[in-house]
Amino acid sequence: MKSVWPFRDIIPQAPTHFLVIPRKHIPSLSDATMADTELLGHLLQVAKQVADKENLENGYRIVINNGPDGAQSVYHLHIHVLGGRQMLWPPG
16 A cells, blocks of 8 residues: 555545545546556555445445546545445435
């Protein structure tokens, strides 16, 4: 996990809410390149590993907010993982 960093969200939107961020600065998913393919896959694998440790066996949601219309507020690519309750759809 040296290339990514998982940590709990400071304003959780679910009983379990953590982020996984790459140490490499990538402003948004739109800025990722083919050279970042392995890192992007690693972000998802770490999200799964942490979700397993958090006992989210009933499921969880993975979210990437991208750009202004996608509600991105922090311009460093990161994955939100939310679980511990039934998620609604559509999310809003």
